[in-house]
Amino acid sequence: MKNRLKVLRAERDWSQADLADRLEVSRQSVNAIETGKYDPSLPLAFKIARVFALPIEQIFSDDDAVQSAAQ
Amino acid sequence: MSTQTSIRRTYLFRAMICGIAYAALTFGMKVAIRDMHPQGVLLIAMAVAPALAIIAYFILFARYMMQVDEYQRHRMAQALLIAAGVMLSVSSIMDFLQAYAAQPPLEPFIFTISFMFVFTLAQAVLHIMDRRQT
Numbered sequence: 001m002k003n004r005l006k007v008l009r010a011e012r013d014w015s016q017a018d019l020a021d022r023l024e025v026s027r028q029s030v031n032a033i034e035t036g037k038y039d040p041s042l043p044l045a046f047k048i049a050r051v052f053a054l055p056i057e058q059i060f061s062d063d064d065a066v067q068s069a070a071q
Numbered sequence: 072m073s074t075q076t077s078i079r080r081t082y083l084f085r086a087m088i089c090g091i092a093y094a095a096l097t098f099g100m101k102v103a104i105r106d107m108h109p110q111g112v113l114l115i116a117m118a119v120a121p122a123l124a125i126i127a128y129f130i131l132f133a134r135y136m137m138q139v140d141e142y143q144r145h146r147m148a149q150a151l152l153i154a155a156g157v158m159l160s161v162s163s164i165m166d167f168l169q170a171y172a173a174q175p176p177l178e179p180f181i182f183t184i185s186f187m188f189v190f191t192l193a194q195a196v197l198h199i200m201d202r203r204q205t
Contacts, residue, residue, distance in 0.1 A: 017073070026075040028201055029142035037201075038142050 003060045005034045008052050022051045075140060082135040086128060093124035097180075125183055146197050154190035158182065 009019050016034070020027040023044070032038035033048075040048065049056040100117050103109075109117055136144055162182065168174040 020075070021073055024074060025140035026073070026143055028146075029140050032142050032201070038145065041141055044141060 001039045001060055002036065002063060003033065005030070005048070005059065008054070008059065009034075012052075019051070023047055075143070078135070078138045082131065082138075085131050089124050089128040089131060092127070093121055096121040096124055128187075146201075147194065150190055150193035150197055153193040154186055157189045157193075158186045161185075 005019075009016070014022075016027045016030045020030045023030070025044070029038070033040050045056055045060060049059055052059060100120050104114065104117055136147060139147070165174070165177055169176055
């Protein structure tokens with residue numbers, strides 16, 4: 001799964017620690033999600049969407065869906 | 072200080088207390104049983120006392136697992152699986168060596184302590200891998 005976390009965070013000038021505080025998770029968790037090492041659970045994904053005030057699909061996208069669209 | 076950092080510090084402090092209690096009870100009960108020659112229920116209570124520190128640690132660990140965020144829980148589960156895999160492999164090898172190659176049995180208590188050591192080591196390795204990919 002791909003995500004735009006790093007871009008959205010940069011737009012708001014938030015550090016990983018700032019976002020981690022807002023999400024009430026560790027900075028390591030934010031880093032793991034940003035780098036694609038870890039896919040968040042549905043509740044955490046919704047929380048991320050709430051923090052950025054965006055629909056969830058504007059933050060996360062399915063790899064297979066992106067490839068299908070490109071083809 | 073974030074909530075997650077605070078949770079981790081509390082856990083590490085309490086885990087350290089369990090470790091110190093285990094060492095003190097192991098040494099203390101060994102000396103006490105040797106010098107006092109207790110019998111019956113008192114002997115049994117003194118003999119199992121060091122295990123209470125280990126049990127306390129596992130309860131502490133279970134509570135910590137419930138408090139940390141999902142990614143940390145995922146990493147700890149990975150470290151636990153690594154530790155279980157390593158220790159069960161070593162244990163199987165030692166059992167067969169004992170059964171067929173006349174090797175002496177391992178010292179008592181070594182399995183639990185080794186498991187905790189390998190678990191801590193696995194967590195450290197995963198943490199280093201995380202930092203390298205940051």
